[in-house]
Amino acid sequence: MIAAFVLPHVANHALGLASLDVMTSVSFAWLPWMLNPVGLAILYGAFAVHIALAVFALWRRRTLKMPVWEAAQLALGLLVPLILVQHVMGTRGATLFGASGVAYPGVVLGLWLDGWPALQQAAFLVVVWAHLCIGFHYWLRLRPWYARARVALTIAAILLPVLGLLGFARAGWEAARKAAEDPAWGGEELRGMRPEDPAAEAARMRTTLGLLGGYLGILALVLAARGLRHAGKRRAASVKITYPSGRTVVAPAGLSILEISRFGGVPHTSVCGGRARCTTCRIRVADGAENLPPANHLETEALRRVNAEPNVRLACQTRPSGACTVFPLIPPRSPSALGAVEKPDSFGRERQVAVLFIDLRGSTTLAEGKLPFDVVFYLNQFFAEMSDAIDEAGGHYSNFTGDGLMALFGLESNVKAGVRDALAAALAMLRRLDHLNQRLENELRQPLKMGIGIHSGVAIVGMMGPPKTPILTALGDTINTCARLESLTKSYGVDLVVSEAAARAGGLDLSGFARHEAEAKGKAETVPMYAIPWPGNEAVLAQLSQAQAGKGLAA
Numbered sequence: 001m002i003a004a005f006v007l008p009h010v011a012n013h014a015l016g017l018a019s020l021d022v023m024t025s026v027s028f029a030w031l032p033w034m035l036n037p038v039g040l041a042i043l044y045g046a047f048a049v050h051i052a053l054a055v056f057a058l059w060r061r062r063t064l065k066m067p068v069w070e071a072a073q074l075a076l077g078l079l080v081p082l083i084l085v086q087h088v089m090g091t092r093g094a095t096l097f098g099a100s101g102v103a104y105p106g107v108v109l110g111l112w113l114d115g116w117p118a119l120q121q122a123a124f125l126v127v128v129w130a131h132l133c134i135g136f137h138y139w140l141r142l143r144p145w146y147a148r149a150r151v152a153l154t155i156a157a158i159l160l161p162v163l164g165l166l167g168f169a170r171a172g173w174e175a176a177r178k179a180a181e182d183p184a185w186g187g188e189e190l191r192g193m194r195p196e197d198p199a200a201e202a203a204r205m206r207t208t209l210g211l212l213g214g215y216l217g218i219l220a221l222v223l224a225a226r227g228l229r230h231a232g233k234r235r236a237a238s239v240k241i242t243y244p245s246g247r248t249v250v251a252p253a254g255l256s257i258l259e260i261s262r263f264g265g266v267p268h269t270s271v272c273g274g275r276a277r278c279t280t281c282r283i284r285v286a287d288g289a290e291n292l293p294p295a296n297h298l299e300t301e302a303l304r305r306v307n308a309e310p311n312v313r314l315a316c317q318t319r320p321s322g323a324c325t326v327f328p329l330i331p332p333r334s335p336s337a338l339g340a341v342e343k344p345d346s347f348g349r350e351r352q353v354a355v356l357f358i359d360l361r362g363s364t365t366l367a368e369g370k371l372p373f374d375v376v377f378y379l380n381q382f383f384a385e386m387s388d389a390i391d392e393a394g395g396h397y398s399n400f401t402g403d404g405l406m407a408l409f410g411l412e413s414n415v416k417a418g419v420r421d422a423l424a425a426a427l428a429m430l431r432r433l434d435h436l437n438q439r440l441e442n443e444l445r446q447p448l449k450m451g452i453g454i455h456s457g458v459a460i461v462g463m464m465g466p467p468k469t470p471i472l473t474a475l476g477d478t479i480n481t482c483a484r485l486e487s488l489t490k491s492y493g494v495d496l497v498v499s500e501a502a503a504r505a506g507g508l509d510l511s512g513f514a515r516h517e518a519e520a521k522g523k524a525e526t527v528p529m530y531a532i533p534w535p536g537n538e539a540v541l542a543q544l545s546q547a548q549a550g551k552g553l554a555a
Ligand code: FES
Pocket: 269, 270, 271, 272, 273, 274, 275, 276, 277, 278, 279, 280, 281, 282, 302, 314, 315, 316, 317
C-alpha cells in the first residue's frame, strides 16, 4: 500500500519538469483515489503498522551486528517517521486544526517558499525511496525473473527519484515565479495551508512536536530496554554453538543461531535478513537437537518449500537453549550467499533437466610417448571444442571429470527443448571432433574418440562446490544413470547413447536405431536406450535436433 502511494507520488513530482499545471492536473486524476477517508485510513494504517514493525524489529534483534544493507534498511525505516510526521502535519494534518487545505500548487509553493520544508520533502523522498528499493530488492531477488529485470529495475530506481526531485524543484521554482508575478494567485493558493487561528496553529505545532517527541521517546525506551535485556542476559545462562571448523561461540541464551554467528563474527549466509523467506541461513544440526525449540510456523513453511531434511533448521528462526553443533549449508562467500541469483537454480531445487556426458576414449594411450606439454595441449583443444559446442547449443557446462565433462540443458527453457539442444550439442561435438582429428592428423597415432550419453529426468540442480568457486551443477539418479549410459557406448560400439526417457521427453522418434535394455549400476530395473553410431546417421540426427533446437549445429 505504501509503495502504491509513493510510486505515483514520485512519478507525479517528475511531471513538474513539464509544468506545474501538468503536475497538478495529473494529481487530480489519482490523488482522490488515495486521499479519501478510506484511502487515508488504509495508508496511515499501513504506515503505522510498518513503523510498529520497524520498532519491534529493533527490539527483537538481540544483536545489532548485521550486514550493511540490513543496517541501512533498518536505519532508513526508523528515520521515516521523523520526516513523515512533519510532512503530514504540514499538509493534510493541518486541516485537523482548522486549515481549509490546499491543492497541489499550494503545497508546492508553500514548501518551496519556506525553504527548509522543501529540503525536508526532498530528504523524505530519498529516505522513503531508498528504504523501499532495498526492501523490494531483497524481497524480489529470490524470484527467478528478477535477474532478467534487474537492469531495467535499477535504471527505474535511480531515474524516477532523480526526475521526481528535479520535477519538484522545477515546479517549486515555477510556483514561486508565478506568485511573485501575481501575489493574489500566490495568496489564494496558500490560503488554507495553515490554520488561521494562531492558537490552532500553535496546537498544530505542539502536536507535531509531541508526535516527534513521542516517537523518539519510544525509540529511546526500546534502546534502553535492549540495554537492560543485554545486561540481564550477560548474567543469565549462555549457550555454546560449535561450527564445522571446530570453532565455538558462547553467547547469551535467547539469541537465534544466526545472531550467535554474527555475535561471534562467524560468517553466516542470510539473504533475506532473517525473515524466514530465503532459507539461505539453513543449518544441519549435527548435535544438540534436543536444545532447540520446535520450528515455528514461518520456519516450517520455509523448510517445507525446500524439502529440507528433518535435521535441517533455519538459523534465523532457531533460538537454542543449550549447546549444539551446526553446519551452515550455504557457503558465506558463494554467489547465493551474496544474493547473486544469476541462475534460478542457485539455491538448489529439484527439476527436470537434460544431461549430457562425454568421455574421451584412450586418454592414457594418448599420453604414451608424448611430452606432458603436448598431452595438455591436445586435451585443451578437445575440451575447447566440446565446450564451444555446448555453448552454441545453449547448454551449461557443469562438471569436468578429467577425461570428460558433463553439461546440463533446458535450464532456461524446459526439458523438451533441453533434450533437443543436448542432441544438437552431441552432433556438433562429433563434427568438431572429426575436424580436430583432421587438424591433428600428423601428430596423433590414432584419432581421438569419445562416447556421449544423453538422459533426462529429475535432478537436484544448484550452485555447489568450494565457497570460492561454486558451480551450477546437478546431482541425483538422473546424473548417475547418464554417466552409466555414456560408458555403455563402449560396450555397444557406438558414439552416442540416448535414453528412451530422454527421447520421449524431447519428442524424438529414435525408433530407427537399435533399442537396448541397459543394466544400470545400483538399479533393479534396466534403462531402455538407443545406441546410435556415428558417422552414417548425421543427417537424420541433425533433422531431429533441428526440429526444435534450431541452433548449435556449427560444423
Ligand atoms: S536468513 Fe533468510 S530464511 Fe533465514
